[in-house]
Amino acid sequence: MPLRVLVAPSGFKESLSAEEVAAAICAGVSRADPTAACSSVPLVDGGEGFASALAAATGGRLVTRTVTGPVGQPVEAHLAVLGGPGPRTAVVEMAQAGGLRLVPRDLRDPLRTTSYGVGELLNAALELGAEQVLVGCGDSGVSDGGAGMAQALGARLLDADGAELGRGGAELSRLARIDLSGVDPRWRDVPIEVACNATNVLTGERGVARVFGPQKGATPEAVEHLAGALEHYARLVAEQHGVDVTGPGSGASGGLGAGLQLVLGAHLRPRYEVVMRYVDLDGLLDDADLVLTAEGSLDDQTPHGKVPCEVARRAKERGLPVIALAGTLGRRHEVVAESGIDAWASICEGPVSLETALERGEQLLTSAAERVMRAVLVGRALALAA
Secondary structure, three states, rough: OEEEHHHHHHOOOOOOOOOHHHHHHHHHHHHOOOOOEEEEOOOOOOOOHHHHHHHHHHEEEEEEEEHHHHHHOEEEEEEOOOOOOOOOOEEEHHHHHHHHHHOOOOHOOOOOOOOOHHHHHHHHHHHHOEEEEEEEEOOOOOOOOOOOHHHOOOOOEEOOOOOOOOOOOHHHHOOOEEEOOOHHHHHHOOOEEEOOOOOEEEEOOHHHHHHHOHHOOOOHHHHHHHHHHHHHHHHHHHHHHOOOOOOOOOHHHHHHHHHHHHHHHOOEEEEHHOOOOOOHHHHHHOOOOOOEEEEEOOOOOOOOOOOOHHHHHHOOOOOOOEEEEEEOOOOOOOHHHHHHOEEEEEEEEEOEEEEEEOOOHHHHHHHHHHHHHHHHHHHHHHHHHH
């Protein structure tokens, strides 16, 4: 019988979309076993590709706008208007306006980057007549607690002298008053759902400054400055507006989840709870013999809401073997075995620079998938001979 292989990867940050990753892996599977029945379901976790994937799944469309990027430069970004029945739904992907890929490597400083463009995309959704809005959080290059987004929506963040704060997370340490009177009243009638990683929180030892700040370019000193600024911000939000912005999901995309709760009363949802409304992963798993998944870096953060371990958890409910491919095998990556991933492999065949790996991602993925599938076929032959 032909081997039924389900390819269910996420994208590789700054290199390949989830769709491109899936196609490259399927090509490698076919090289090793032309008889294999390979199906794919590219998965988006709220980050890059979220809006376009949901537009494609529902027969919707993308709308392009020029907005403010994370370092203040204009960027071309899109949001989606979903098709199908029900309320007119807009999807805002924060990575389009505040993604890490938009921050040049020599400008990566979460004390200064801003989510202002995300607010501009939300304004565009409102002008397009959205009756509800879904915000995808992931792959962010900012850590400003959603302050820039709030300012774009009309909120005033003021210091002790009544002057407007500048942009960036560092400015929150000077925050004295939060005035939401300028936010468009039409938002009161538009439900906002945020697809996010519920394990990300705004403050504390596991808060976004300490966990993700270094990935976004923060020095140890900057991490502590940012952590203090976000804690100060959370206290003022609670004192002045009675909103607790320190719960599950509040740290999504550098604290954008917290900002959306404050300004728009958003509901923070586990991202797969949202994505699975539009993607029939469970049905595809029912028709598979083997699952291949992938992400850019497999490490000790992967079990905390990342695509490979979510796929593995669902696959294990059906007793399916799972293999993960990764651009990098990072710190304590072996812990993914506890989440149902049976084997893993780096796509790199030897020492290679990050720049080269990003440029050759598609080729490396296809070759790695071929190698893995050839090993699977040896195991299958041994099992049949036993």
